[in-house]
Amino acid sequence: MEPTIRVQAEDFDAGCEEALLTQGRRDVGALVTFTGLCRDEEGTLAALELEHYPGMAEEEIGRVAQEALARWPLVGLTIIHRYGVIRPGERIVLVSAAARHRGEAFAAAEFLMDYLKTRAPFWKKERRVDRADAGWVAAKAVDDEAAARWEKL
Amino acid sequence: MKAVYFAWVRERIGLAEEDLAPPREVETVRQLIDWLAARGEGYAAAFANPKAIRAAIDKSHVAPDAPIAAAREIAFFPPMTGG
Numbered sequence: 639m640e641p642t643i644r645v646q647a648e649d650f651d652a653g654c655e656e657a658l659l660t661q662g663r664r665d666v667g668a669l670v671t672f673t674g675l676c677r678d679e680e681g682t683l684a685a686l687e688l689e690h691y692p693g694m695a696e697e698e699i700g701r702v703a704q705e706a707l708a709r710w711p712l713v714g715l716t717i718i719h720r721y722g723v724i725r726p727g728e729r730i731v732l733v734s735a736a737a738r739h740r741g742e743a744f745a746a747a748e749f750l751m752d753y754l755k756t757r758a759p760f761w762k763k764e765r766r767v768d769r770a771d772a773g774w775v776a777a778k779a780v781d782d783e784a785a786a787r788w789e790k791l
Numbered sequence: 792m793k794a795v796y797f798a799w800v801r802e803r804i805g806l807a808e809e810d811l812a813p814p815r816e817v818e819t820v821r822q823l824i825d826w827l828a829a830r831g832e833g834y835a836a837a838f839a840n841p842k843a844i845r846a847a848i849d850k851s852h853v854a855p856d857a858p859i860a861a862a863r864e865i866a867f868f869p870p871m872t873g874g
Contacts, residue, residue, distance in 0.1 A: 691850070774869065776872070
């Protein structure tokens with residue numbers, strides 16, 4: 639199964655991506671789609687600037703996807719990650735995992751998001767409503783812990 | 792080899808990429824970080840906390856003790872914050 643992986647500035651449509659994964663198929667029993675959005679941090683955030691490492695971003699997402707496919711028998715997988723300026727309410731990332739049963743689809747989608755956060759080469763810079771200078775978002779220990787717990791399973 | 796920098800590493804150094812020719816005794820990623828940190832104020836600021844630096848060789852993550860001899864492209868960046 640060849641996953642679909644896209645790194646792009648443009649927005650995406652989760653419904654279209656789900657339709658592409660399932661059209662003409664009769665073997666999909668479960669489809670879990672996660673969409674990550676830019677939140678406004680109680681009105682203080684004007685926008686995120688997402689920087690990425692072109693080439694490596696696609697390759698690293700591909701490696702994470704292969705790890706998911708080695709763990710769960712997915713029958714379809716789409717991963718999209720945007721870069722550039724993204725404003726509150728706009729979409730950032732999509733993971734859509736299709737499987738025969740829901741357990742595999744839920745687990746794979748969560749694994750993929752946990753691993754993407756710590757391994758895919760993207761960096762967020764915050765433009766604040768009340769400040770001219772933007773600041774880089776610091777990596778969170780909770781994200782490392784979320785990724786590390788899969789190594790024990 | 793080509794070096795590429797991202798996020799605040801890029802901003803502190805003031806370059807997105809450059810060609811590097813480290814001396815032969817610089818053999819690992821960690822040694823390259825030390826060598827770069829001694830090149831000037833911006834580099835020193837970028838590499839002040841080596842624990843906060845991640846590296847990739849030819850677009851794959853590597854550990855600080857990875858050898859750099861065969862690298863065509865080496866990247867330095869902060870811990871990732873995508874997703």
